[in-house]
Amino acid sequence: MELPTPPQPRGRSALFVKLAVSGILLAVLFWRVDRAAFLRSLQTLPAPLFLGCVALYALGYLISTIRWQRLLQAEGIRLPLWRLVLVYLQGAFFNLFLPTLIGGDVVRGYFIYRMTRGHDAAIASIMVDRLSGFAALMLIAVGALACAYGTLDDPQIAVLVLGVAALFTLLMFVLLNNRVKDLVASFLRLVGLGRFEAKLQGPVDALHRYRRHYRALGQALLLSFLLQALIIVTYYLIGVGLNLSVPLVYFFVFIPLITVVAMLPVSVAGLGVREAGVIYFFAKVGVDAGAALGMSLVCFSLTLIVSSLGGLAFLFDRHAAKRAAD
DSSP: OOOOOOOOHHHHHHHHHHHHHHHHHHHHHHHHSOHHHHHHHHHTSOHHHHHHHHHHHHHHHHHHHHHHHHHHHHTTOOOOHHHHHHHHHHHHHHHTTSBSTTHHHHHHHHHHHHHTTSOHHHHHHHHHHHHHHHHHHHHHHHHHHHHTTTTOOOHHHHHHHHHHHHHHHHHHHHHHOHHHHHHHHHHHHHTTOTHHHHHHHHHHHHHHHHTTOHHHHHHHHHHHHHHHHHHHHHHHHHHHHTTOOOOHHHHHHHHHHHHHHHTSTTSBTTTTHHHHHHHHHHHTTTOOHHHHHHHHHHHHHHHHHHHHHHHHHHHHHHHHHHHHHO
């Protein structure tokens, strides 16, 4: 396999800007929090618990790959699980250096598109894979909000959860309804945003392609519930290790919102934005800003450790490709 096409000068400039945003946000957060409390919280984290969370994160990547494999199989693309794990890890590795939490999907799409010799469903599977994960995340957040009713007395949280869920539902309605989609496309052209029409068409084609694959979609959604719950529980375990004493239900409300915030295209891998979100939301249940920052960075380190395996996978692929060429 070859590296993706190098970014154009404009793309590189945007990347540098987003690196600067991440750096500035982290600097501001470290300047404003109690650094002594931050360090004390990290010292309380037991090493065995941390290693266990690394294993849970690795399991999450395996679940994600199985979900993707099911979607590919629905379109007749049959690839070994180990091969897809390597591709998924490579996407996760490059995601560390690309803007937002979904930048690695571009790399993953590049690799799988080449592996399948341009099969139309290769890219569609990634879009549906991502949408199923987001759908599960929103359903979990709404369900957790209902469970926390009466204990979480903060209308802002309810508005945010229900607002994001409503926007996602509206988006799915637009993507699945041809008449509404055409109206939205016409409106975009009318207001001078016609360039977004092509971006809208990709998810539309992907969803319509998979509409008949009920079983694969059901499996993807169930695996997405399992995956998102696993990630949230991992956050909770790190919180327990840092002595935060926050009930599990609040993690199921806050982490989906934090994930959405981290997807904003203003930073690299969500770094800085995610930490600000963790501090903001967990302050509502009395968590010190330094401890919240520690929890967020420890959880990011789990991503860093597991995703770094993608760098090894990329080197393995490069070596195998070179040997094949020789």
